[in-house]
Amino acid sequence: MSSGKQERSPAQQRGEIAKLAVAEGCHLVCEFSDEAITGDSGPEKRPGFRAMLEAAERGEFQVLLLENGDRLGRFDSLAGAEHYNRLREAGIRIVTCSDGEIDLGTFEGRVVHTVRQEGRHAFLRDLSRKVVRGQIANAKAGNSNGGGVRYAMDRVLVDGSGKIVRRLADGETVRMPGHRTQQVPSRDKTKLAAVRYMFERFANADLTYRALAFELEDRGYPSPKGAGWNAATVSAMLRNPAYRGSVRWGARTSARYCTCQGDAIVSANGNGGHRQPEEAVVVDGAHAGIVAAKLFDRVQRKVSQRYRTRVGRRGVFPLSGLIYCEHCGQPMHASSQARHDRKGRDCYQYPRYMCSSYNVSGQRNKAGCGCYWIKADLVQGWLVKKLQEIFLGPGREALVDEIQKHLRGTAKTSRADAERLGKRVAVLDAEVARLVKAVRTLDAPELLTELGNARAEQGRIKAELSRAAAYNAPEDVQAEAERIADLTWELGERLSEADPAVLRELFRRMVSRIDCRWEKTPRGKGRAKSRLAGGRVYLRPSPLFVLEANHAEACPQKPKKLLTAGTRTHLIGRSINRSSAASLGSVYTDRRRRGRIGDTSAPVGRNLSEESAGIVGPTARKG
Ligand SMILES: [Zn+2]
Structure with a gap:
């Protein structure tokens, strides 16, 4: 059964079915109905229909009685086939008051059924055309086609x-x-x-x-x-x-079959929402x-003059949808600050992420957020470094230390030591290989090439290490160690130079959410200065973390600097590289997300432990 404006009311339909049940010698077990829901909707929008299919599969009834073949739905023949097939497989007989039994077991029966089914579907399309024709005429006469009452x-x-x-x-x-x-x-x-x-x-x-x-x-x-x-x-x-x-009508549409284009009736193509101004009827x-x-x-x-179309923003802002303001819990909006030259031309664009509460409502936003923003390249660069650190090993500094130690010969130049370093290089090698494998699933050929290059660099490190054994002077040692570490760490730079769209995909695979915390200090006259006080990054559990666990096994002497799946680790206050001492804070894996790889919705990580000592970087300013 469906809407009350059908040929027969639900009460009448019930009466017909009761008579049919007597004629067929059936005992009524249960009744399903979807009142006031259009018949071309699938089971997802029709709870009664869904319940009927499920009950059929559980074998709760043997015969399905319908007032009319329409009652099951006005699908087109292909969309309907799936549902009819489910009923057939469950061994249900379908009997209607109007057309008798629907015979899905024979060729003739199926042909007749398909033709009827298409006929019912055509009726809906036809009805949609008629409705739109009426609406256009109504709008052209200056009348309202329903919808909200305008202000004033x-x-x-x-x-x-x-x-x-x-x-x-x-x-x-x-x-x-x-x-x-x-x-x-x-x-x-x-x-x-x-x-x-x-x-x-x-x-x-x-x-x-x-x-x-x-x-x-x-x-x-x-x-x-x-x-x-x-x-x-x-x-x-x-x-x-x-x-x-x-009077304007048709500036928005949610039509499924037909809609207007000026005076004409056109196919809706399923494109809902706002439309071009010339598509509407205006009187x-x-x-x-x-x-x-x-x-x-x-x-x-x-x-x-003010209206500008925004295109391709996502490409420029790989973190949009992932980065949040911790104070209001709202996402940070991607925005660009343009600096102009004296002639008013756009000179420089400064892409940044800004608290959306402030961005939308300004100083008077309800959450009381200040002008909280962070430069896009800064936070992205930081994240790339951090991810690199997590996925490639305990950090550049540790690597430099190790290499230096080796080069200086302060550590006993025993056979065991050399073996340890050899193993370390092998582990790094294996990790990069695994990262390459993981990134391959991203289907980003460009990034793949970059990572392939990085792998080649690893080979060079090995060569450098054996050659470096010849160095003895301490000033050479420092420089050489740095240089070797840089080779590995170049990967970060390569990543940050990658196409933003590729970078975005990579971030989404690895990170589920970034929360930024801010400090607002009053500066008098109602003004305030805002600066980044720290933040948290929630990593998405992924096959890549297996790699981390292996790493912990490989280097048990440095467990506290490693990030193993499901554990919070302190990556706090330690500088990431020479150029940027900035750090956003701690990095978490989000336990509750384990095993849900590829799910891009951001979780709320608020109830995780609050003890993340924040850190700090001279990364944002101004209020
Ligand atoms: Zn905020």
């Missing part, structure tokens, strides 16, 4: 001749033949004033949408949903042609406007 507008009931019968109350529905609803300017003077103020102010002053929202808030104009004014609302209202007296002068057409057009020109 009222709904009115209009009779066949276009005369207003009366104003409708909020949420009131009227079904009267020949009557339609329209939206006209409200009688609420405060709301009308708010709209006029908004348009005039925007046209005459140089204001951002956000600043305008604050002004409306300060002046006490009631906001559309009572939750306060914000930039998005202001921007949407300034573009809405209803305020100059036009000018359908009702009295709230602002003058001239003023409205002036505002549109100004709006279009």
Whole structure:
């Protein structure tokens, strides 16, 4: 059974089925229905249908009685086949009041069934066309096709001749033949004033949408949903042609089969959401406007100058969706700060991640976040280094130490020592090989080449090490050790030079969330200075961590510097390389995420131990 506006009501359908049950000699066991859900929806949207399929598979009934073949659904023949097949496999007989038994066991039966099925589906498509045709005609007559009531507008009931019968109350529905609803300017003077103020102010002053929202808030104009004014609302209202007296319909659609393109009916292609302005039906002068057409057009020109399309942002910001502000728990938005030269041209772009509470609502954000931001290249570079450290070994410094020790000959140049170093190099070698293997699953040929090169470098290290045995002077030793370590560590630089889209994919595979913690110190006059106080990185459990466990086995003498799967480790306060002493804080693996590789949704890691001593870097400033 489905919606109440079908040919027969659910009660009537029940009556028919009861009669059919008697005729078929069946005893009614259970009843399934999906009232008011369209018949072309799959089981995911129809709980009754789903329950029926499951009950059939559990063998809770033998015969399925339907009022009509439509009742099972108006799928097209391919979409429906799956469900019918499930019923057939469960050995269910399907009997309908209108068409008798649906015979899926024979060739003829299946052909007849398929033809009927397609016919029912065509009915839906046909219906969709008719509905859209009616909606276009209705909109062109200046009527409302439903949807929300605009701010500062009222709904009115209009009779066949276009005369207003009366104003409708909020949420009131009227079904009267020949009557339609329209939206006209409200009688609420405060709301009308708010709209006029908004348009005039925007046209005459140089204001951002956000600043305008604050002004409306300060002046006490009631906001559309009572939750306060914000930039998005202001921007949407300034573009809405209803305020100059036009009716617009079709600017958004969620249609499945048909939709409008101007006056024409076109296939919807499943593209919902906002559409191009020319795709909508617009009727000018359908009702009295709230602002003058001239003023409205002036505002549109100004709006279009501000409007910029954002494209390809994800490519530039590999961490978007992964990095969060710890104070408000909101994601940090990717944003770019452009510095201009004297002629006003864009000179430099500074990509950065910014607390979205501040980015969206400014200083007056509810979470009380300051201007918290961090430079994108800085945090990305840091992360690459950190990941490299985790996946390649206990750290560059440890490596330098070890190499130096070896070169200086302070450690006993015994056979055992040389063997240990040899083993260490072999382990590094194996790890890089494994990393290459893991990265291969990313299907990023570019990165693969880079890592292949890195592997070649490992071979060179071995050669360097054997050659370095000849060095004796202490100043040479330091330089040589650094140089050798750099060869390994170049991998980080290679990674950070990789295509941002590839880098993004790599980060998403390894990291589930990054939380940034901030310090806000007042600077007087309501101003504050914000700086990064530390943070946490939650690593995604992945096959790569097996590598870490192996590493711990391989180098038991340095366990505290290693990161093993599921354990928090202190990677705090230790400089990562010579150029950047900055460190975000501690690195965690997220235990609860174990085994869910490839799941890109960020978990909330808040209830993990709070003892992460934060650290610090001179990484962000300003408030
Ligand atoms: Zn925040």
